[in-house]
Amino acid sequence: MPESDPILDSNTFSTTRSTVADDPRATFLSDVLEGLQRPQKTLPAKYFYDEAGSQLFEAICELEEYYPTRTEVAIMQRTIDEIVALLGPRCLLIEYGSGSSLKTRILLDRLTDPAGYVPIDISGDFLQEVAATLAADYPDLRIEPVAADYTRPFALPDIQPPPRRRVVYFPGSTIGNFEPSGAAAFLKRAARVCGPGGGLLIGVDLQKDIRVLEAAYDDARGVTASFNKNMLTRINRELGADFDLGRFAHRALYNRSEGRIEMHLVSQQAHAVTISGRRIDFDRCETIHTENSYKYTPAQFARLAARAGFVQERVWTDEASYFSVQYLTVGGTGPA
Numbered sequence: 001m002p003e004s005d006p007i008l009d010s011n012t013f014s015t016t017r018s019t020v021a022d023d024p025r026a027t028f029l030s031d032v033l034e035g036l037q038r039p040q041k042t043l044p045a046k047y048f049y050d051e052a053g054s055q056l057f058e059a060i061c062e063l064e065e066y067y068p069t070r071t072e073v074a075i076m077q078r079t080i081d082e083i084v085a086l087l088g089p090r091c092l093l094i095e096y097g098s099g100s101s102l103k104t105r106i107l108l109d110r111l112t113d114p115a116g117y118v119p120i121d122i123s124g125d126f127l128q129e130v131a132a133t134l135a136a137d138y139p140d141l142r143i144e145p146v147a148a149d150y151t152r153p154f155a156l157p158d159i160q161p162p163p164r165r166r167v168v169y170f171p172g173s174t175i176g177n178f179e180p181s182g183a184a185a186f187l188k189r190a191a192r193v194c195g196p197g198g199g200l201l202i203g204v205d206l207q208k209d210i211r212v213l214e215a216a217y218d219d220a221r222g223v224t225a226s227f228n229k230n231m232l233t234r235i236n237r238e239l240g241a242d243f244d245l246g247r248f249a250h251r252a253l254y255n256r257s258e259g260r261i262e263m264h265l266v267s268q269q270a271h272a273v274t275i276s277g278r279r280i281d282f283d284r285c286e287t288i289h290t291e292n293s294y295k296y297t298p299a300q301f302a303r304l305a306a307r308a309g310f311v312q313e314r315v316w317t318d319e320a321s322y323f324s325v326q327y328l329t330v331g332g333t334g335p336a
Helices: 023-035 051-061 068-087 101-112 124-137 180-192 210-216 223-239 298-307
Strands: 089-096 118-120 163-169 201-207 250-253 260-267 270-273 278-282 287-294 310-317 323-328
Touching: 023 223, 023 270, 023 278, 023 298, 068 101, 068 201, 068 310, 068 323, 089 101, 118 124, 163 180, 180 201, 180 298, 210 250, 210 260, 210 298, 223 250, 223 260, 223 287, 298 310, 298 323
Parallel strands: 089 118, 089 163, 163 201
Antiparallel strands: 201 323, 250 260, 260 287, 270 278, 310 323
């Protein structure tokens, strides 16, 4: 699950972008119909996060089974002195997926004379709320919010005097929602934003016991199941569909060959659904693939980052090696 940025277009599944791009409902409908007409039906994970989905995800983060949030916070709290020493004074902190979470504040509380903080989010209204809250809490910090899709090129504000280093901050386990090729492309864009000598501070979920992984995405209370099914509720409400949620079951499984957790919605019987007048047929046991979450070893992620021009400088983990916070630097002159 994309912990740090609910609005992320994760590239888990491609989406149709055409003349409907400026019409959110038309884009939503196009993405849904395109995905549900594939041999393996899919829905883009970014559509999990309406208001109800966001609330359900916040509840997931509090579950005993869902280790990433509390584990990353603990790593940050334990290693913050070492982290800020590596980032150095006068760094410009650029956060992908803005937020006023504890993890961001752990950094802002301890950075040495930061040149500024640039939160980036695709949702302009949400971004302004976050920026206003942080401005009140950090009155001496220069905050320059940027409303943009950080998976695409965007312009940074002109910070004067220039910072000594630009550091992209990408907390959570969101990088795992990218296919590996998409993750490499994303990291290459981040390296260009960092520039020579810049850094990337990123959360990366790690390979571990399958039972721990599957429990994290299929909790005993059924909160994750409700989160997964909520996308169908959203499609019903916003696209005039007639999904019967009782005909679908939540499934989370670890795909060992791909090194990823997959979330699916499983049709319990053969039936048809209508979406804005379009009929979609389901066979019994047919699934809708709603999310991937890739898990890495530190060595695997180092190789992936190297493809983008990054050098893995530090890896901090918890005692059980469930999760990692990693600091990467742009090697040489950065990626071509």
